[in-house]
Amino acid sequence: MSAVNIAVLASGTGSNFRRLVEAERQGQLGDGKVVLLVSDRPDAPVMELAASMGISFFAKNPKMLGGKEAWEQQVREELATASIDLVVLAGFMRLIGPVLLNAYRGKMINLHPSFLPEFKGKDAIGQALLAGVPETGVSVHYVSEALDGGEVIDQVRVRMIPGEDRDTLEARIHAVEHELLPKVVKNLCDKLIKEK
Numbered sequence: 001m002s003a004v005n006i007a008v009l010a011s012g013t014g015s016n017f018r019r020l021v022e023a024e025r026q027g028q029l030g031d032g033k034v035v036l037l038v039s040d041r042p043d044a045p046v047m048e049l050a051a052s053m054g055i056s057f058f059a060k061n062p063k064m065l066g067g068k069e070a071w072e073q074q075v076r077e078e079l080a081t082a083s084i085d086l087v088v089l090a091g092f093m094r095l096i097g098p099v100l101l102n103a104y105r106g107k108m109i110n111l112h113p114s115f116l117p118e119f120k121g122k123d124a125i126g127q128a129l130l131a132g133v134p135e136t137g138v139s140v141h142y143v144s145e146a147l148d149g150g151e152v153i154d155q156v157r158v159r160m161i162p163g164e165d166r167d168t169l170e171a172r173i174h175a176v177e178h179e180l181l182p183k184v185v186k187n188l189c190d191k192l193i194k195e196k
Ligand code: GAR
Pocket: 010, 012, 013, 014, 015, 016, 017, 090, 091, 092, 093, 111, 112, 113, 121, 122, 123, 124, 174, 177
């Protein structure tokens, strides 16, 4: 039986990328194996993390390649070369276009720090704080053409604590993400391995 090869797309700190790699190494991803990190920001901290964890990476800015379509085309080739079965967006801050979406529809998921469909788009945590809602959340959904609009796979509510600052809320949201994302990825890997 072969593995379910996973690529993570990330633009930032990479705590969820790290968590996925750790989950795999602790045997928590079933047949899932994180084999590639893709970033649109060569200077992102997640790149150093990938190097230190021994994960192959592809990191180029779309501008370096002549635009989004060319970037997606090259990423698509990298994903094909690595025989990627599942693509996980974990802190990837660009809308996916048709070149990648058509290749991985139903096999590309995104982590978002809100209880979708609430607070789509940038700075979902800030949006929730500004709105003064009693609770926000974390969602994992399939990627579609619509911004944070694909079918939700799983989501968890996070209650706001009156008076808490942004950093504290963000840390609590990350802790929930670090539980939810590996769980969803494992379930998808269990499904995908049967199709291989
Ligand atoms: C996570 O909170 C993730 O939900 C969010 O970026 C953060 C990345 O953290 N994603 C989005 O806002 C996507 N719209 P990390 O780099 O520490 O994993």
